[in-house]
Every structure is written in structure tokens, then in C-alpha cells.
Amino acid sequence: MSTARALTGAVLLDLAVSPLFAWDVVTGVLGRELGVGHAVLAGVFSVGLLAFMLGVLLGGRAADAVAPRRLALVALAGTVLGLLGSAAASSVVVLFLTFGVLVGGSTGLGYATAVRVAGTVASGRGLALGLVVSAYAAGTAVLAPVVSSLVGAVGRAATFVVLAAALGVLLAVAAVLVPGERPARTTREKARATRPVVALWLAFGLGSAPGLAAFAQAGNLSGAAVALAVALLNVGNFAGRLVAGPLSDRVGRRAALHANSGLLVLACVPLATGATGPVALVALLLLGTQYGALSALIPAATSDVVPPERFGTTYGRVFTGWGVAGLVAPVTAAGVAGLVGYGVVYAGFLGLAALSWACVAAYAR
Incomplete structure (x- = not known):
């Protein structure tokens, strides 16, 4: 598989795993619907942030041994299920599990997979990583106003469903483009630096x-x-x-x-x-x-x-x-x-x- 194709897939993957930082846009309507305060909803984001970090930690280890395509598909399944669960959530406890744990952890896995693809190209790793991590920032910047408009137009549940569909398609395309083979071991493992x-x-x-x-x-x-x-x-x-x-x-x-x-x-x-x-x-x-x-x-x-x-x-x-x-x-x-x-x-x-x-x-x- 060509480097350009793999890198395009990694960019799309990081673009699609950025809904975590659009959370604050929906907290207003969630507070009114569920009757909870801002501090409790901020806790959902904190759990999501922790799950994202753990997703990168564990996902990085997995990405050294598992084909990026398989990990991208796992991230797809977790992100879509988490967003659909958030659409149907009738209590903040469900949101802690669906958006906090499932979306947070799945997007962390996707982020780790994309960075691993970019960070192991043969040359120009700085350029490759710059493109991939900037895609994550771009995804957040685009999602926030889009989600804000959708919440006002169609409500919270429909907004999460639309997000699940759109990001699911983007993640599916990314999964096709990233390598389907396990990472090759081309050198003897060196002592840890x-x-x-x-x-x-x-x-x-x-x-x-x-x-x-x-x-x-x-x-x-x-x-x-x-x-x-x-x-x-x-x-x-x-x-x-x-x-x-x-x-x-x-x-x-x-x-x-x-x-x-x-x-x-x-x-x-x-x-x-x-x-x-x-x-x-x-x-x-x-x-x-x-x-x-x-x-x-x-x-x-x-x-x-x-x-x-x-x-x-x-x-x-x-x-x-x-x-x-x-x-x-x-x-x-x-x-x-x-x-x-x-x-x-x-x-x-x-x-x-x-x-x-x-x-x-x-x-x-």
C-alpha cells in the first residue's frame, strides 16, 4: 500500500475521532432535558478525557501489533455505538457510559492508530504527523458549530444520530485506506530509550x-x-x-x-x-x-x-x-x-x- 494512501486514511481517521471536544455545545440542552447541573455534565467530559487518554495508551500498544484497519473498525464501532447510546440516553449515568467511556475510549484508540501510521513512515515524519494531528484540531473546530446548529434545529437525540451516521461513514472510508496488514518488524528491538x-x-x-x-x-x-x-x-x-x-x-x-x-x-x-x-x-x-x-x-x-x-x-x-x-x-x-x-x-x-x-x-x- 502506498504511503500517500495510508497517510490519507490516517488524516481522515483523526478527522473523524474528534467529537469529544464538542461536548460543551450540547451540555445546555442536556441539562434542561435531564435536570442536572453543569458540574455533573462536566464530569462526563472528564471521564471522556480519561477514557481518551487510556484509549491512546492501550491503543498505541495495540497499534504496534495489530493491523491499522482492524483498529480503525473497532474505533468505528465504538464511536457509532457511543453516539447512538448518547442519543437514546435518559439519564446522566448512561451518558457517563456511552459518551464518556465508549466515545472517549474509542476515539482515543482511533487517534493512537492514526498517529502510529504517520509516525512510522519512512521519511518526512514531521510532515506526516503535522497533517494527522492538525486533522484532529480541524475536526473539533468544524464539529462544534455544526453540532450547535443541529441541536437548535433538530434537538439533542437527532443530533447524535446524525453525528453517528456522518462519522461512521468517514471512519469506514479511513479504514479502507489505512493498511490492512500487521505492522512489519524490520529491525531488532533496541534497548528502551x-x-x-x-x-x-x-x-x-x-x-x-x-x-x-x-x-x-x-x-x-x-x-x-x-x-x-x-x-x-x-x-x-x-x-x-x-x-x-x-x-x-x-x-x-x-x-x-x-x-x-x-x-x-x-x-x-x-x-x-x-x-x-x-x-x-x-x-x-x-x-x-x-x-x-x-x-x-x-x-x-x-x-x-x-x-x-x-x-x-x-x-x-x-x-x-x-x-x-x-x-x-x-x-x-x-x-x-x-x-x-x-x-x-x-x-x-x-x-x-x-x-x-x-x-x-x-x-x-
Whole structure:
């Protein structure tokens, strides 16, 4: 199978497994229908995030041994069943199981499969990974307004059914395009590169925490309309993913990671000094770019230090750094900001940025 065809399948796969981050669009109507508060529905998303992380962790290991097509079909079945179950859900407990566990875990498996396909191409891995992970960001950006319109027009149940049908078709096409053969073992397995992998795990978690917190509290940070602040974060996220991977093929992964660390510091400084308005919006655009770029650079850097036979397993472990940050950073930042303000929170994030940069330096050595 040609590399171009396999990569196209991986891009479509990542495009289709992005409904998790459109959850907030349906929480309003779900709260009214089920009679539950925002905090309970936020718990569904937290479970989904945890299941997504576990899906990437376990899916990465599976992707090293199982044909990508089979894993894509499993992701298809789980995603469609989870969305249809969410359409029929009459209680929040069902939503925890259908959307949280089933959709979260299945989309994590699909994400791991797509990244594994891109991260083991013979050459141009930065470009391949940039295309694949940017597709995930694009899917989220497209789904949110579409779901919002559908909920208003046809209601919650029909919206989930339409999503299940559309994403099911897209996942079926992706499954046809990705390789149907088990991954080949072309080299002897090398000793595990423990030190650089630990450095990348820490760099991913620490370096993504400010961006993850910003996505959750964009309006409060900028002092501007929430929609505009989130849009700028998403634009930066998509652009960073798309550009950083191929750029790292040219300048080297180490140089690209150092530049990303510098961009994180640059983005956090205005937010730490309490800037609002246009300055804060520019800072959020830079922060989104840094976050997106890191999401492409970390798997590319991982592929440089482990053999293809272990890439899926190793990246699944590295990805848990992002998962821990996603579970902890937004909640902690909101709680601390309620006491001392977001300026102090982002001053603290400058410290995390420095630690992340030190981890990048450790990887570079």
C-alpha cells in the first residue's frame, strides 16, 4: 500500500475521532432535558478525557501489533455505538457510559492508530504527523458549530444520530485506506530509550498545561468575547500543528522544541502581567500555536528515539503526560484564579514553562 494512501486514511481517521471536544455545545440542552447541573455534565467530559487518554495508551500498544484497519473498525464501532447510546440516553449515568467511556475510549484508540501510521513512515515524519494531528484540531473546530446548529434545529437525540451516521461513514472510508496488514518488524528491538522518553513525557505535560487551562477559561483571560478568544486559540492550535511538524523536518526536532519552549514563555508573559484586550488576544493566539505545535513535535521527537516496532507503545505512554495535564490544569487554574486571579496563575505557569524547557534540554542531550 502506498504511503500517500495510508497517510490519507490516517488524516481522515483523526478527522473523524474528534467529537469529544464538542461536548460543551450540547451540555445546555442536556441539562434542561435531564435536570442536572453543569458540574455533573462536566464530569462526563472528564471521564471522556480519561477514557481518551487510556484509549491512546492501550491503543498505541495495540497499534504496534495489530493491523491499522482492524483498529480503525473497532474505533468505528465504538464511536457509532457511543453516539447512538448518547442519543437514546435518559439519564446522566448512561451518558457517563456511552459518551464518556465508549466515545472517549474509542476515539482515543482511533487517534493512537492514526498517529502510529504517520509516525512510522519512512521519511518526512514531521510532515506526516503535522497533517494527522492538525486533522484532529480541524475536526473539533468544524464539529462544534455544526453540532450547535443541529441541536437548535433538530434537538439533542437527532443530533447524535446524525453525528453517528456522518462519522461512521468517514471512519469506514479511513479504514479502507489505512493498511490492512500487521505492522512489519524490520529491525531488532533496541534497548528502551528511557531518559529521552521521560523528558518528553514531562515536556508534554508541563508544556501543554497553560494552553489547556486557556481553552477552558479563554474569555476570563482576555477580557473579550469568549467566542473570539476561543476562535483565536483554535486558529493557533491548528496552525501550530500543521506548520511545526514539517518545519522540524528541516531545522531538526531539538531546535523546533527549543523554539516552542521560547514561544510558551512569550505567550505567558502578557497573561501573567494581567494584559487584556488586543494584547491578551494576541497572547492567546500565540499560546494556541505553541500548544498545537507541541502536539505535533512530541510524537515526532518520540519517533526519533525509539524503533518503529515500539513507537505506538512508547507514544501512548508519553501521551499520558498530556492526559494528566488535561485533567489537572484547567480545574486547578480555575480554582486558584478564583482566589488570586489569572495573572498569578500564569505567573506560576511561567515556572512550568521553564521546567518544560529544562526537559526539552534534557531530551536534546
